[in-house]
Amino acid sequence: MTVLADLGVFGDAIELLFHAQESRTGGAEIGGPGQFLELTGRHLLLTVTAILLASAVALPLGLALGHRRRGGFLAITVSNVGRAVPSLVLIALFVAFLGVGFTNVALALTLLAIPPILTNAYVGVTQVDPEVLDAARGQGLTERQVLRQVELPLALPLIFAGLRTSTVNVIATATIAPVAGYVTLGDPIISQAVYGDAGRLAAAIVVALLAIVAELSLGAAQRAATPAPLRARTRLVRRPRAPILLRKGTTP
Amino acid sequence: MIAAPLAQAGEGFVRDRSGDAGSCVARDGVCPDWIADNLDRYVDPLLRHVLLTVVALAIGFAIAFALGLLAHRRRWLVAPIVQVTGILYTIPSLALFFLLLPLTGRGFLTAEIALVSYTLLIIFRNVIAGLDGVPADAVDAARGMGLTDREVLWRVELPLAVPEIAAGLRIAATTTVGLASLAFFAGAGGLGDPLYADLNFKSNVLVAGGLCVLLAIVLDLAVLAGQRVLTPWTRVAR
Numbered sequence: 001m002t003v004l005a006d007l008g009v010f011g012d013a014i015e016l017l018f019h020a021q022e023s024r025t026g027g028a029e030i031g032g033p034g035q036f037l038e039l040t041g042r043h044l045l046l047t048v049t050a051i052l053l054a055s056a057v058a059l060p061l062g063l064a065l066g067h068r069r070r071g072g073f074l075a076i077t078v079s080n081v082g083r084a085v086p087s088l089v090l091i092a093l094f095v096a097f098l099g100v101g102f103t104n105v106a107l108a109l110t111l112l113a114i115p116p117i118l119t120n121a122y123v124g125v126t127q128v129d130p131e132v133l134d135a136a137r138g139q140g141l142t143e144r145q146v147l148r149q150v151e152l153p154l155a156l157p158l159i160f161a162g163l164r165t166s167t168v169n170v171i172a173t174a175t176i177a178p179v180a181g182y183v184t185l186g187d188p189i190i191s192q193a194v195y196g197d198a199g200r201l202a203a204a205i206v207v208a209l210l211a212i213v214a215e216l217s218l219g220a221a222q223r224a225a226t227p228a229p230l231r232a233r234t235r236l237v238r239r240p241r242a243p244i245l246l247r248k249g250t251t252p
Numbered sequence: 253m254i255a256a257p258l259a260q261a262g263e264g265f266v267r268d269r270s271g272d273a274g275s276c277v278a279r280d281g282v283c284p285d286w287i288a289d290n291l292d293r294y295v296d297p298l299l300r301h302v303l304l305t306v307v308a309l310a311i312g313f314a315i316a317f318a319l320g321l322l323a324h325r326r327r328w329l330v331a332p333i334v335q336v337t338g339i340l341y342t343i344p345s346l347a348l349f350f351l352l353l354p355l356t357g358r359g360f361l362t363a364e365i366a367l368v369s370y371t372l373l374i375i376f377r378n379v380i381a382g383l384d385g386v387p388a389d390a391v392d393a394a395r396g397m398g399l400t401d402r403e404v405l406w407r408v409e410l411p412l413a414v415p416e417i418a419a420g421l422r423i424a425a426t427t428t429v430g431l432a433s434l435a436f437f438a439g440a441g442g443l444g445d446p447l448y449a450d451l452n453f454k455s456n457v458l459v460a461g462g463l464c465v466l467l468a469i470v471l472d473l474a475v476l477a478g479q480r481v482l483t484p485w486t487r488v489a490r
Contacts, residue, residue, distance in 0.1 A: 089464050
């Protein structure tokens with residue numbers, strides 16, 4: 001404990017994570033592993049709901065558009081518009097026009113999560129080497145089989161990259177969900193009057209760790225999902241630059 | 253529970269509710285009259301938002317560009333730089349603001365450190381990708397003409413990498429505009445201030461949010477225009 005005391009407010013924050021204390025305003029008990037686990041659980045529930053909903057919409061659409069090599073404009077526009085609308089603005093629009101609550105926050109976060117998933121699925125499929133597709137069709141695969149057995153596995157690394165971007169983004173944005181009436185790990189950050197500086201810092205540490213763990217574990221999942229021949233090199237996906245051939249005897 | 257930080261964050265931006273109870277403003281509606289009368293109150297937050305964004309982009313670009321040039325010749329640096337900037341990019345901005353507060357205090361500096369740290373990965377990755385994408389023939393030709401390494405870099409490789417670098421800068425610009433809308437949590441102002449002060453008032457959300465989106469689009473187009481000026485050959489080719 002002496003070490004924690006030397007860390008100042010950081011020490012207080014870590015102390016609060018492991019031991020519940022009475023709140024500064026009195027009465028309520030705050031902090032401790034129980035409360036932070038519950039907040040983390042709510043944070044994750046919101047995140048998983050938004051990512052599942054977004055995947056259900058964006059993955060089939062991105063794969064279908066990519067397979068037909070059409071709708072590139074749509075995929076790019078969605079991602080550009082998605083980036084231009086800040087997450088706080090999106091949440092604020094939902095609060096002002098649709099009201100507060102779990103469903104509304106989850107829908108706002110779903111909209112936030114769709115663009116990276118959609119764009120990456122689309123790009124992942126379209127960048128598969130045309131010669132690989134020719135070979136697959138030449139072997140008699142139907143269009144559905146081409147999509148499921150050739151394009152989808154080759155697009156998996158990018159699809160996972162999209163899921164990863166969206167998940168980290170949603171975890172970050174779920175921090176402001178309490179302003180829309182759903183309590184998450186953002187509550188100690190936003191309700192500083194109840195939790196104090198230590199509570200706010202403790203929640204910030206947990207949110208940061210959550211995002212980093214999500215990033216790392218989805219990165220591991222991405223490597224695991226990548227077909228073995230693609231792991232070392234992305235040769236089948238991106239064609240190497242043509243070597244410079246020195247043709248002797250031919251005049252330019 | 254939410255009332256306390258609202259008052260703190262939105263200081264000086266409280267809507268006048270003195271009108272009659274049935275009025276548009278009292279019903280939290282979309283009120284053109286109110287918007288027209290109060291638009292000037294958003295000018296200062298907007299300018300503050302522009303300042304936050306542009307300073308972060310300039311510093312972020314300078315650092316990431318220098319790192320990119322450094323790692324272009326020393327390839328082993330790419331992986332560690334991507335890992336470190338990747339972790340910075342992963343930490344949610346709101347969390348980073350409050351992790352920095354005990355160290356740097358409330359204000360512009362804290363917000364800028366967080367905003368700059370998000371631009372690094374995006375710009376660095378695109379600088380490296382742009383330089384890698386330069387055709388080997390072009391570099392060979394330049395060397396054959398007797399250009400030194402430095403001349404090859406500045407007169408051949410970098411100009412050819414401009415589109416990719418600009419693409420990174422555009423992503424960084426729109427991302428930073430979005431993150432700067434949270435900078436008021438660190439006491440640095442910006443459009444998030446009025447936005448957050450009155451989340452239930454549709455007019456307020458539309459104006460503050462609309463200005464954010466507009467700013468993102470304007471910056472995006474500005475970088476695109478800069479790219480056009482720097483790459484005249486891409487227009488001549490058509």
